[in-house]
Amino acid sequence: MSSRKPKLILVFEPEKACFDRLVADNHVPERAAEIASYLAQSTDFAAEFDALAAACQKRGLSFAPVTLDDDASALAGEDQKTTLVWTLTDGVAYFRGGAAPALARLNGLKAIGADDALFALCQDKFRSGAVLGALGLPVPQAGLARDGAWLVAPPASPAGWFVKPNRLGAKIGIWPDSHCHDLGHALKLSRRVFAAYRDDVIVQPYVAGRNARASFLGLRLDTGVEALGIAFVDSGGDFQTMQDSLALYGDTGAAAKAAGKYTEPVLLPVAGSQPEADARIRRIAERLMVGLGLRDVFSIDFRVEADDSVHLIEFEVCPGLPCFDFRDYCRQQWGLSLADAMAEAAANRLLA
Incomplete structure (x- = not known):
């Protein structure tokens, strides 16, 4: 039995680190800031690290926040029996948090949350929708477009269509005209998303409610x-x-x-x-x-x-x-x- 104190490690990707990496990859700074804004929960949560540490201490645990870039080295020496890894941010494309549960598994550490394969699946809306549909769940069918060209044509929809980026956060790139009634406009939105964020769009029948x-x-x-x-x-x-x-x-x-x-x-x-x-x-x-x-x-x-x-x-x-x-x-x-x-x-x- 290990003598080490049980530890919770919270892995997070800082907003600024993501922004700097996107700008270095030639994203326009304004667009990079919009993308990185989805990591604002890391920024907001940092002020509560002390409260989480105190809550853990009260329950016999230690607590360590670890940035994603330090994750590989931080996990390497941890005890497999007494360490739990909690990933705060996901992502396999613009964000990289999906690497954290995989690194935990590589090091034989316990992790809270879904299997690391789902970290990748949930970030690709088109593939995710296909899997959810195969499970018989009520997910709207979707088309897929890239820079003004259909990769998969969307189904007919008398109520119009809803257009959103495929791999970015749900709201990134969503404008007031994302509910459209013309597939030509949907392709126009796909060109706008590709130019701004280098992403495909999914085009789903609009559902009311x-x-x-x-x-x-x-x-x-x-x-x-x-x-x-x-x-x-x-x-x-x-x-x-x-x-x-x-x-x-x-x-x-x-x-x-x-x-x-x-x-x-x-x-x-x-x-x-x-x-x-x-x-x-x-x-x-x-x-x-x-x-x-x-x-x-x-x-x-x-x-x-x-x-x-x-x-x-x-x-x-x-x-x-x-x-x-x-x-x-x-x-x-x-x-x-x-x-x-x-x-x-x-x-x-x-x-x-």
């Missing part, structure tokens, strides 16, 4: 779908644009708070008004946990129609932990702060 998110943190090893927090996320519009998202996090969000202009979307429990939709979402989440391997910590985005029809949009294996919705989930479901919820989940895996 309200945006909903299912959040999950398995505090105990036996936690199941009963612990999902399922809420409508009402931001005042049909969908969040990139600018809407930027206003919530990082330096832009901090400036909005300082100016008294910060407004979070409203979270309303789906079960309160549409209990059948809530039940359907739980069945979908269970299918993802059993059939795909989601576990420990994740989020799933949906569109929910008034008749309780549910459309699965995407899943995340690294939900934005310091974001308003996940904090609310920890309070509502577990009665804990984010730091205490994370430390409790880690302790239950290391000390069980």
Whole structure:
């Protein structure tokens, strides 16, 4: 039995490191800043490292935050029996967090969250949608375009189409005209995305309804779908644009708070008004946990129609932990702060 104190290692990719790397790769600085903004959760969470360390200490653990660039050397000497790795940010293209769970596996260390293969799958929306469809889940079919040319033609859609980048964060590159009624305009958007971000776009039939998110943190090893927090996320519009998202996090969000202009979307429990939709979402989440391997910590985005029809949009294996919705989930479901919820989940895996 190892005599080392159990340790939680949180691996994160800093916003500035990503920005510098993208600029060095000849991305326009303004576009690089937009891409790197999706790592603002790392920036926001850094202020809580002390709180997480204290929460871990209270439960008999030590805590070490490790930047992604230091991850390989930091993990190399860790004890396999007493170390748990938690990856804060995913990514296989513009972001690189998907390397962290693979490095943990390479070093024989325990990791919280999904298998590292899912870190890659969830970041490619077209491939992810194909797998989800094969599992019989209600994901919209999708076309795929690159710089104004179809790689896969989208299905017909009387309600129009929704266009978004394939490998970037969900809101990166999404403009107010991303819901379009003309496939020529969809190709125009693909040229705009390719020029700005060097990414393909997926083009899905537009589905009406309200945006909903299912959040999950398995505090105990036996936690199941009963612990999902399922809420409508009402931001005042049909969908969040990139600018809407930027206003919530990082330096832009901090400036909005300082100016008294910060407004979070409203979270309303789906079960309160549409209990059948809530039940359907739980069945979908269970299918993802059993059939795909989601576990420990994740989020799933949906569109929910008034008749309780549910459309699965995407899943995340690294939900934005310091974001308003996940904090609310920890309070509502577990009665804990984010730091205490994370430390409790880690302790239950290391000390069980």
